[in-house]
Amino acid sequence: MKHTVVALVEDKPGVLNRVASLFRRRGFNIDSLAVGTTHEAGVSRMTIVVEGNENIADQLEKQLFKLIDVIKVENFTNQNAIMRELALIKVKASTNNRREILDILEVFRAQPIDLSTASLVIQIVAHRDTIDALIENLSRFGILEMVRTGRIAMRRGYTTTTDEVLDENDDYSSNFHSQLGRLSNGNFPFVSD
Amino acid sequence: MIGADIVLESLKKAKIDTLFGYPGGVVLPLYDRFPFHKEIKHILVRHEQAAGHAADAYARVSGKIGVALATSGPGATNLVTAVQNAMMDSIPTLFITGNVARNLIGKDGFQEADATGIFMPTVKHNYLVTHASDLAPTFAEAIHIATTGRPGPVHIDIPKDVFLEEAEFNWPKEINLRGYKIDKNLNTDAISEASNLINQSEKPIIFAGHGIIISNTHKLLQKLAEKADIPVITTLLGIGSMPTSHELHYGWMGMHGSYYANHAASSADTIIALGMRMDDRALGRFADLNPNAKIVHIDIDPAEHDKNLKATVPVVGNLSDILPAITNEIDETNHAEWINWINDLKKNHSDSMSIPDTSELSVQFVVNQIAKENKKNKLVVVTGVGQHQMWAAQHMDISEPRQLVTSGGLGTMGFEVPAALGAQVADPKSTVWSICGDGGFQMTFQELATIVDEKLPIKFAIMNNGFLGMVRQWQELFYQQNLVDVNMSQPDFLKIAEAYGIQGIEVTKKDQVIEAIQKANSINGPVLIDFRVETDGNVWPMVPAGAALNETVESAKEL
Numbered sequence: 001m002k003h004t005v006v007a008l009v010e011d012k013p014g015v016l017n018r019v020a021s022l023f024r025r026r027g028f029n030i031d032s033l034a035v036g037t038t039h040e041a042g043v044s045r046m047t048i049v050v051e052g053n054e055n056i057a058d059q060l061e062k063q064l065f066k067l068i069d070v071i072k073v074e075n076f077t078n079q080n081a082i083m084r085e086l087a088l089i090k091v092k093a094s095t096n097n098r099r100e101i102l103d104i105l106e107v108f109r110a111q112p113i114d115l116s117t118a119s120l121v122i123q124i125v126a127h128r129d130t131i132d133a134l135i136e137n138l139s140r141f142g143i144l145e146m147v148r149t150g151r152i153a154m155r156r157g158y159t160t161t162t163d164e165v166l167d168e169n170d171d172y173s174s175n176f177h178s179q180l181g182r183l184s185n186g187n188f189p190f191v192s193d
Numbered sequence: 194m195i196g197a198d199i200v201l202e203s204l205k206k207a208k209i210d211t212l213f214g215y216p217g218g219v220v221l222p223l224y225d226r227f228p229f230h231k232e233i234k235h236i237l238v239r240h241e242q243a244a245g246h247a248a249d250a251y252a253r254v255s256g257k258i259g260v261a262l263a264t265s266g267p268g269a270t271n272l273v274t275a276v277q278n279a280m281m282d283s284i285p286t287l288f289i290t291g292n293v294a295r296n297l298i299g300k301d302g303f304q305e306a307d308a309t310g311i312f313m314p315t316v317k318h319n320y321l322v323t324h325a326s327d328l329a330p331t332f333a334e335a336i337h338i339a340t341t342g343r344p345g346p347v348h349i350d351i352p353k354d355v356f357l358e359e360a361e362f363n364w365p366k367e368i369n370l371r372g373y374k375i376d377k378n379l380n381t382d383a384i385s386e387a388s389n390l391i392n393q394s395e396k397p398i399i400f401a402g403h404g405i406i407i408s409n410t411h412k413l414l415q416k417l418a419e420k421a422d423i424p425v426i427t428t429l430l431g432i433g434s435m436p437t438s439h440e441l442h443y444g445w446m447g448m449h450g451s452y453y454a455n456h457a458a459s460s461a462d463t464i465i466a467l468g469m470r471m472d473d474r475a476l477g478r479f480a481d482l483n484p485n486a487k488i489v490h491i492d493i494d495p496a497e498h499d500k501n502l503k504a505t506v507p508v509v510g511n512l513s514d515i516l517p518a519i520t521n522e523i524d525e526t527n528h529a530e531w532i533n534w535i536n537d538l539k540k541n542h543s544d545s546m547s548i549p550d551t552s553e554l555s556v557q558f559v560v561n562q563i564a565k566e567n568k569k570n571k572l573v574v575v576t577g578v579g580q581h582q583m584w585a586a587q588h589m590d591i592s593e594p595r596q597l598v599t600s601g602g603l604g605t606m607g608f609e610v611p612a613a614l615g616a617q618v619a620d621p622k623s624t625v626w627s628i629c630g631d632g633g634f635q636m637t638f639q640e641l642a643t644i645v646d647e648k649l650p651i652k653f654a655i656m657n658n659g660f661l662g663m664v665r666q667w668q669e670l671f672y673q674q675n676l677v678d679v680n681m682s683q684p685d686f687l688k689i690a691e692a693y694g695i696q697g698i699e700v701t702k703k704d705q706v707i708e709a710i711q712k713a714n715s716i717n718g719p720v721l722i723d724f725r726v727e728t729d730g731n732v733w734p735m736v737p738a739g740a741a742l743n744e745t746v747e748s749a750k751e752l
Contacts, residue, residue, distance in 0.1 A: 017310065059499070063496050066496050067372070068318040068338060070372050
């Protein structure tokens with residue numbers, strides 16, 4: 001299954017390298033990785049989607065948190081959270097079939113944002129499955145180019161991922177152990193030679 | 194002051210007085226300032242890898258942070274093996290490298306290597322310092338990270354012109370890292386759960402790992418074991434956490450651990466794993482280690498829980514807090530029946546790990562005699578990697594923490610020579626015996642020069658059988674005796690000793706062994722003994738790769 005993990009990290013040189021290197025080293029399979037700034041100076045936010053069983057998600061969280069520059073890790077997989085990604089899709093569109101495409105966009109709440117005599121650029125902000133469905137519907141017109149951002153995620157409601165971290169006296173990081181010193185079922189690696 | 198002075202002042206502030214290093218272009222501004230900081234002793238090695246291993250062994254023996262210093266490019270890359278070695282065995286170390294000047298970084302300048310990038314996956318944390326004003330806070334942070342929590346190597350890369358830049362010495366009053374805080378709170382629920390499991394168990398066993406030695410909790414371990422009458426087996430790096438004479442000590446487990454330790458591990462109903470990372474060499478095939486046992490896994494690093502083996506109760510924290518808490522909660526009891534069962538096993542299955550009763554000169558006999566002849570000395574045993582390492586671990590009666598210095602996780606051949614250097618520097622009063630393989634010795638023996646320079650009375654015992662013994666053992670047992678590239682011609686080790694101006698002794702017969710050891714001990718200086726040991730000994734017992742601990746075999750016939 002796919003796991004969505006959010007990491008708040010120090011905005012320091014090399015932090016992306018550390019995270020990427022950790023994934024490669026431990027054999028975690030990254031589906032997507034989105035990095036951006038937060039409203040707090042010095043803190044960046046990564047949203048990482050990985051494929052794997054519970055065991056892998058558990059190790060991923062703990063290994064990520066071992067990185068000194070990682071301030072907080074939160075697994076969004078089983079949380080009530082908003083998950084979105086953005087895609088820009090350029091499709092072949094002539095005056096003959098443009099209306100048909102625009103009808104499709106309406107269904108998916110996607111927007112046309114650029115136009116030429118032979119093409120249309122579409123923007124969609126949605127859950128990954130919705131974007132996949134849109135792409136499927138557009139494919140018969142001929143997709144010329146596409147770019148997707150990877151998933152970003154946020155808790156629903158008033159609480160945030162960042163508030164505890166940005167509180168000076170918070171001891172999230174020292175509590176991490178007792179909260180996340182736990183486990184899961186699954187296969188364990190083989191013995192090396 | 195300039196950056197170079199800030200670096201040295203930082204080390205002094207952290208009470209670091211010993212550096213192992215090797216100079217080169219970009220660290221010259223730092224070396225230039227050494228004469229003005231006499232409190233810091235720089236030990237000039239002959240290869241950067243040796244500086245790293247020496248710093249590593251220095252830390253293992255002293256319990257303090259070990260520091261190695263190298264120049265940019267090849268100096269830095271030569272350190273990598275030592276850094277990874279320290280990482281695998283959780284050794285508090287600081288690696289300092291110079292780099293090219295800031296305006297040349299990324300321009301492929303002379304002796305430029307991306308040391309920060311190269312070291313990144315091999316360290317607990319690393320830094321590239323781009324302003325002299327950042328140096329003091331960086332050193333404070335680095336030393337804090339290296340020595341707290343689960344210790345490990347930290348690397349600081351410093352461009353040449355940062356050494357020369359002027360800045361204030363701004364040592365921080367406290368260190369506050371948002372992403373790195375040490376848990377001071379005990380998880381009392383987990384401790385109660387663990388204590389309950391221990392109380393309910395009829396066949397409990399303790400696995401004592403390196404964490405016991407790192408956290409100096411060997412006495413607490415003994416208290417816990419004694420209160421509930423729990424037999425203790427150790428990992429390779431846990432050797433020394435309990436005296437071999439202790440009645441609850443049942444040797445060490447793993448690929449070449451004892452038959453009875455391995456079977457006790459597989460037969461227990463409750464495993465109490467202390468400060469270990471559940472390594473495959475120690476546990477064999479994970480799935481069949483002991484599927485029915487409840488596992489209490491206590492480690493300071495939560496990522497070790499459930500990594501290889503699922504714990505019934507994971508407890509995160511420092512053993513020095515957790516062991517007393519658990520000892521307090523568990524019942525005083527005895528497990529006579531269970532212990533008798535292990536004792537029977539021990540009685541019937543100790544031959545495979547005994548010293549061969551032959552007229553031939555065996556490694557087992559030699560290392561055992563070295564231990565016996567040093568009973569009255571404060572002996573520190575340093576080993577390389579391979580057969581001799583296993584035999585030293587089996588037959589040298591290591592009973593004190595920090596008495597055995599060996600490369601566990603990485604298995605670095607050549608560790609034995611520079612590690613002996615670091616061990617002797619860390620504890621000048623101890624008697625350091627370096628048990629060397631003839632292969633490993635040739636990887637790093639250039640350090641004899643350093644040892645002579647520093648007048649270190651280290652005794653090198655080369656187990657010279659003309660083979661890469663452990664590789665040969667595997668080719669014999671698992672590759673149908675197809676011996677490929679394991680038979681090595683050896684140089685005249687006595688002439689090497691002579692070339693470095695140290696005493697060399699040749700031993701070819703069993704009856705020369707004790708005399709040679711005594712002679713070596715009597716010489717106040719380094720000695721090299723070339724033990725011409727028999728060539729075809731194999732290490733037993735053995736858990737074949739991929740087998741479970743209860744599939745331990747005691748001879749080739751069983752394979």
